Each structure stands twice: as structure tokens, then as C-alpha cells.
Amino acid sequence: MRTRAFTVLLLATFVAPLLAPPAPAAQGAPIKIGFLAPLTGPFAQIGKDMVNGTELFLDEIKREVAGRKVELIVEDTEGQPSTALNKSRKLVEQDKVHLLTGGLLANVGYALQPFIDGAQIPATYPVIAADDITQRKPAKWIVRTGWTTSQPMHPFADWVLKNTKYKKITTIGMDYAFGYETVGGFQRVFEEGGGQIVQKIWTPLNTNDFAPFLSQIKRDSDAVLALFVGRLALQFMKQYEEAGLHGKLPLLGGGTTTDESVLPQMGDEALGTLTALHYSQAIDSPANQKFARAFEARAGKIASYYSEATYTNMRWITEAIKAVGGKAEDRAALLAALRKVDIKDTARGPLSVDAHGNPVQTIYIRKVERVGGKLQNTVITSYPAVSQFWKYKAEDYLKQPLYAREYPPCKACQ
Amino acid sequence: MTVEFWIVQTFNGLSYGALLFLLASGLSLIFGVMRIVNLAHGSYFLLGGYIALSVIWRTSTFPLALLAGAVAIALVGIGMERLFLRRLAGQTLGQVLMTVGFALIFQDLALLIWGGDPYSLPLPSWLQGVVTAGALRFPKYRIFIMAVAVVIGALLWLALDRTRVGAMIRAAVDDAEMAQGVGIRVPTVSLGVFALGALLAALGGGIGGGFLGVYPGLDFEILPYAFVVIIVGGLGSLPGAMVGSLLVGLLDNFGKALFPELAYFTLFAPMALILALRPTGLFGRT
Numbered sequence: 001m002r003t004r005a006f007t008v009l010l011l012a013t014f015v016a017p018l019l020a021p022p023a024p025a026a027q028g029a030p031i032k033i034g035f036l037a038p039l040t041g042p043f044a045q046i047g048k049d050m051v052n053g054t055e056l057f058l059d060e061i062k063r064e065v066a067g068r069k070v071e072l073i074v075e076d077t078e079g080q081p082s083t084a085l086n087k088s089r090k091l092v093e094q095d096k097v098h099l100l101t102g103g104l105l106a107n108v109g110y111a112l113q114p115f116i117d118g119a120q121i122p123a124t125y126p127v128i129a130a131d132d133i134t135q136r137k138p139a140k141w142i143v144r145t146g147w148t149t150s151q152p153m154h155p156f157a158d159w160v161l162k163n164t165k166y167k168k169i170t171t172i173g174m175d176y177a178f179g180y181e182t183v184g185g186f187q188r189v190f191e192e193g194g195g196q197i198v199q200k201i202w203t204p205l206n207t208n209d210f211a212p213f214l215s216q217i218k219r220d221s222d223a224v225l226a227l228f229v230g231r232l233a234l235q236f237m238k239q240y241e242e243a244g245l246h247g248k249l250p251l252l253g254g255g256t257t258t259d260e261s262v263l264p265q266m267g268d269e270a271l272g273t274l275t276a277l278h279y280s281q282a283i284d285s286p287a288n289q290k291f292a293r294a295f296e297a298r299a300g301k302i303a304s305y306y307s308e309a310t311y312t313n314m315r316w317i318t319e320a321i322k323a324v325g326g327k328a329e330d331r332a333a334l335l336a337a338l339r340k341v342d343i344k345d346t347a348r349g350p351l352s353v354d355a356h357g358n359p360v361q362t363i364y365i366r367k368v369e370r371v372g373g374k375l376q377n378t379v380i381t382s383y384p385a386v387s388q389f390w391k392y393k394a395e396d397y398l399k400q401p402l403y404a405r406e407y408p409p410c411k412a413c414q
Numbered sequence: 415m416t417v418e419f420w421i422v423q424t425f426n427g428l429s430y431g432a433l434l435f436l437l438a439s440g441l442s443l444i445f446g447v448m449r450i451v452n453l454a455h456g457s458y459f460l461l462g463g464y465i466a467l468s469v470i471w472r473t474s475t476f477p478l479a480l481l482a483g484a485v486a487i488a489l490v491g492i493g494m495e496r497l498f499l500r501r502l503a504g505q506t507l508g509q510v511l512m513t514v515g516f517a518l519i520f521q522d523l524a525l526l527i528w529g530g531d532p533y534s535l536p537l538p539s540w541l542q543g544v545v546t547a548g549a550l551r552f553p554k555y556r557i558f559i560m561a562v563a564v565v566i567g568a569l570l571w572l573a574l575d576r577t578r579v580g581a582m583i584r585a586a587v588d589d590a591e592m593a594q595g596v597g598i599r600v601p602t603v604s605l606g607v608f609a610l611g612a613l614l615a616a617l618g619g620g621i622g623g624g625f626l627g628v629y630p631g632l633d634f635e636i637l638p639y640a641f642v643v644i645i646v647g648g649l650g651s652l653p654g655a656m657v658g659s660l661l662v663g664l665l666d667n668f669g670k671a672l673f674p675e676l677a678y679f680t681l682f683a684p685m686a687l688i689l690a691l692r693p694t695g696l697f698g699r700t
Contacts, residue, residue, distance in 0.1 A: 201674070204678075209625075209626070211426040212426060212667045231532030231627050234629075238627075244544060265534060
């Protein structure tokens, strides 16, 4: 008796849906979007946040745009360029996606660039920030919906010059391109405005113990500019306090140093840190409050720039699809539409695109404060409509070399 | 370079070395008795940290958290040795591959349970802050790490050198077959040593959690350091692990402080040199 009931139940579960009339489908075949993120390995959590941001937006629009269904195909890059490349091939050649998006690490971004341009597939980079992808080595088929590494640092240096007494700054950052471009962008504007970088310290990516580096910091600097990501940011903050520097040498930083992906795990040692980024979870706008609340409800953790990046990225993509009337098959038209997006009310503020395919957007100067028992990046002020070239002319800017370990040279370092 | 610089850097190097000792001593003992290169040793360190983290979230008791992590991982070690590694006794390659497999499984398991966000072990108030001596500042937690390592080191040395069990372990290290022949139950000794090694690594992970943090990837980041320590010190030797970890801690620290661009060179060049001149390490026996 029981077995029969079970069989019926089983049949009902699996067969009934086949017999039911198909749900009222959007017209035509679905628009397929391929999404790349590291879902295993050390960056898995950030990858998960990126997927969550994307799915959140798709759910909000009921997975339908311009009368067509949207199908998201997620692939794991493992944080490896070679895997990312293989998965991109699979998405484009096998799944026949109409658009490729995602990616976290700069090396993945550079590895995919020739493939994307070769396959002539419209693509967006919501997180990958390596400057040259939209500067000296622009990719024709990639539109950046995120940021360039140095973009927030130019206005940040401007703000520090005008609002603090810090004239001599020591920098300490991760020894790779993301660190160079952060520090370089800051240094250029800061020194042109009369400030001095008096020391540059680079830490290997696998640093566990910051003590040997912290003890080198010149104690007569006015402030320290730090650039770290993820667990390195967490440890750096803690050890900065241990070394007795917290409160003595004010701390400035690139945005990821206090990003909401690590901020909840930090303690009082992070208080007072000033940073700049194109997002803060604490932005007090209706659009951001709505996003931040929805994300927290969905993911069980607060939104960070990674999740906002992919959420807004998906909005950007759907705006472009609407602009071409849902004809995602017309690759050239879709690419052109992606390069023309202009949205006034994203979670991070108004967004438009420059001629090189990078967003012109608000940069927020933020300070870590404790509000209601929790740490947050309180927005102190903002610079509207900041371009990746800051106030320079694009032609002049592009003639300068890319920010690097030794560029701009450190003239005030002995 | 001022006197303060040397004092502070020496202190930093010694405290890092102390942490490495907790990790490497177990690895060395396990290799000594069982001739197993345990590549899951970094996973014990990581999981010990994660378990300590979970316990501290629920109980806010730091010593209990360390203990819970250590004991839980010792049990994991016993399970691994008893159910898996023992079946492959004598097959070095099979055993190494099996420990790699375990390391990968542990990695995914940790990601599944604790997620991928990095954490730092919250410290009790009595371990926060610094001890000042003139212009010098010594974080209390680093002093604590050194104290723990000294106590553990002394206990291990006493146990190995002065007790009957210690004599049995030393006999098994020297010649397992002969030890078996004179009536020492080598498999039981092996099991005990494996559990002890796992326990020490997990304890190191818990203590390291307040200093290095706990995060995915820590397991394979810390493992090479443990190998450098036991290669420099000599496989299977406790004094070797002690001297090796202090040496590596100091070299790593001074290398990064004095020649930051050569950080890897200053760490690995001495290892290569010691391997060339004394292939068995400083305290290893042929």
C-alpha cells in the first residue's frame, strides 16, 4: 500500500510537469548570457558574491528582457586564466551565448581579451580593473562596467591634498599590478598637487607576517596609504594596530582595503581608515538601500563592491538588450548599445561610458565608522562623473606609461 | 640600523618561528616514525583554526577553542592513519598521493562549512595590546605564541627523552623493524605519533588564527614553510625542528625587512645550501 502511494507520488512528481501545458514563454529562444567567476579555490567566496549579485538582478526582472527570456550559464574559472579561457570557449562555441561577462582577476581579464576580440563576442568586465584594458591596449569587444584601478585614486589624492594636512605619505601595497596602479594613480595626482610620497613598500602576495614591513615604515611620515585585498587586508589592519601604528600614523587606503567583503570581520583597528572607491554599502540613496537590503536578505551577508558590480553590470546589459529591441543576435549592434548605456540611478549612482569603454561614475571618499555596532564605509564626500583619465586629456594621459612598480618614480624616497 | 631595529626584528622572527615549530614538529615526528610525507599537514593547521573559530563564536572561551580544535583534528588524524594510510604501509608513493587527496577534500570541506570569507580569531582581552619597554613594543599575543612553543617544545623533549614511551618512539624512528623485533608495538606507536602530529598542527592553526587569520588557501601557503623547516633541521629530529623553525622564522623576517625584493631568495637559498652540504639537514642522521 505504502509502496504504491510512493510510486504514485513519484510519478506525480516527475511526470506531471511533462504533461502540464508549457508556461507562457517569452517570445523566441532565450537570450543566453555566459558568466565566469571563481567558484572553487581561494577566491570562491567572492565568486559566489558575484553570482549572487547577478542572480538578484535577474530575479528582480523575472528573467525577462525585451520580451525574451534570459538564461544565465555560470562557469567556474577556478581563478585560473587557462581554465577561464577553456570555459569561455565552451560558453561561446558550445552554449552559443550571446554575451560573455564576469571575471575577477586581472590575469584572467588579460587572458580572455584576445579570445573575446577574436570570437567577436560582446563582453563586459564588471570587476576586472586592470587599467590598460580600456586604456593603452583597448579591447574592441569588451565594455567595462566596473572601474579602472587608478580611477578612484586620482580624486582621492585630490581630496587628501585639499582636506588634510598630510604632505608626506608612505605607501605599502601588494606587489603586483593592482597595487602599482592604485599607488601610482594616487602618487601622480598627489605629487602634482604638492604632496610627496616618501617611501614605497611592496609586500609579496603570500605575506603572512607584516611585522618586517611595518617596522620599515618611516615614522616621520604624515600618513600611510595601504592597498590590500581580502585576507591580507584583514591581517594588515590587525598587525598595523599591533605594531602601535593605529592612531599614530593615520591610515589611507585603496577601496578594497576596507571593502565590505572583509570589513565585518575587522575590529576597532579599522576605525578611521579613509579610502576611495566607486561604491560603498553605506551610500544613502534609495537605489542603494533597496539593493543592499535585497542582497542581504538573499545572501545572508552584507553587500560588497563585488556584488554591487555584478548587480549593476546585469542592469547595464539588460539596458543594452532593450536598446537593440531584444535582438541579441546582432553582435555589432549589441556592442554599440553596451557602449552607449547611460543610467541615472544605479546603486552606485549615475553611470555613463567614455569613448574607451569605461564607466564615468561617482567616486566616494569613505571613512570607516561604527554605526549601530557595525563597521561601515561612511561616505564623507563624493566626486561626481569621474573619468578614468581624471582631469587629464585622454590623448595626453595615454602617452604616459602605465602605472608600474617604478612609475611614477619615487623622487622623494632616499 | 638601530639597536631597536635588531631587537624588534629578532623578536618578530622568533615569534614567527615559534608558530612554525608547532606546525613542523608534528610533521617531522610523523615522517621520522612512519616515513610518510604528510601533505595534509597544512590542512590540519587550517581545520584546527576553523574549529577553534567556531568554538570561540559559541563559547567565547579562547583556551577551550584551541583545545577543541586540537583534539578534533587529532581524532581526524587517528581516523586517517587507522583506516587509510595503514593499508598502504610501505608504499611511499601511494601514501603521499593519499595525503594529497585528503588535503584537497579538506579544502573543499572547509569551503563548504565555513564559506570563503577570511576570518581572524578574536583574541581574549588578556592577549590583546602590547608590552612596552622604553621605545620598544612587543605585542602580547606574540609573547604568548613563544611561551606556548617553549612549553610544548619542553614537554615534547621530556617525553621523548625521559619516558618509556619516548624511548619506544625513538627506537621506532631509528629502526622500525628492529623495534618491532624487540617487542615494541610499532603500529600503535605510529598511530600515537600521527595523532600527536595532527594535534600539534591543529593547535598551531588555532594559535595562528589570531595572527595569520583563517582563510581558504592557508593550508597550502603554510605547508612549504613546514617543509623548509624540517629539511633544514633534519627529518624526524625534534631538536632539528626547533632549530629549523627558529632559523626559518628569523631568515624570513630579516630577509623581508632588509632585502624585501629578495624575500624568497633569503628563505630558500640557505635551504639549498644546507641540502647541498648536509643532505640530511642540520640534525638529521643518515
